[in-house]
Amino acid sequence: MRQTICCASTVTEYGPSTYGDRVADVYDRTPQVLARDTERAVAALAELAGRGPVLELGTGTGRLALPLAARELAVHGIDASEEMIKKLRAKPVQLEASMHDPVTQRIRSHHIMMSNEGGTQLYPVQVRYAWPSELDLMARLAHLHLRSRWSDWDQTEFTAMSRSHVSVYASSAGR
Numbered sequence: 001m002r003q004t005i006c007c008a009s010t011v012t013e014y015g016p017s018t019y020g021d022r023v024a025d026v027y028d029r030t031p032q033v034l035a036r037d038t039e040r041a042v043a044a045l046a047e048l049a050g051r052g053p054v055l056e057l058g059t060g061t062g063r064l065a066l067p068l069a070a071r072e073l074a075v076h077g078i079d080a081s082e083e084m085i086k087k088l089r090a091k092p093v094q095l096e097a098s099m100h101d102p103v104t105q106r107i108r109s110h111h112i113m114m115s116n117e118g119g120t121q122l123y124p125v126q127v128r129y130a131w132p133s134e135l136d137l138m139a140r141l142a143h144l145h146l147r148s149r150w151s152d153w154d155q156t157e158f159t160a161m162s163r164s165h166v167s168v169y170a171s172s173a174g175r
């Protein structure tokens, strides 16, 4: 069977803003964008940027620019598409301001959300953290022992450089 596929627009209509203007409404929900490991990209870029500033060419809806700015880096962006920039501007900006007391192992934070619609909102968080060795002691007191410790859910080796840990404890009864 022969099929004819026809296009409403021609290539000659394609300019620097065409892609962004057409895709802006759905960009953040496209499978290609959802499949990207944004968290790892942002962590790697932040490490490369050091204290900044950062210049992103083709900022789009702010997938990378907004989380980089939330890390208190000065981010400058440029984009040919006004529609993409409108989407970026409509997103709330999240910042975090924290005070850390290493003696009492306490962190007092405020998550700050700023948006065009909601203005500025503060969400307070207060935590007392425990080091892995302290957790192991608490576990021992509860008759548990450490079975595994990784630095993430992919079971990456836990080292002195790890920024998080996943610890698995098992019952010591009948050991």
Ligand SMILES: C[S@@+](CC[C@H](N)C(=O)[O-])C[C@H]1O[C@@H](n2cnc3c(N)ncnc32)[C@H](O)[C@@H]1O
Binding pocket: 016, 017, 019, 020, 021, 057, 058, 059, 060, 061, 062, 063, 064, 078, 079, 080, 081, 084
């Ligand atoms: C695939 S999106 C990437 C957006 C964002 N950097 C990200 O990673 O999610 C590419 C962006 O580049 C912009 N762009 C394309 N050609 C451009 C040009 N000549 N000048 C400035 N921006 C351009 C588009 O409007 C679009 O927002």
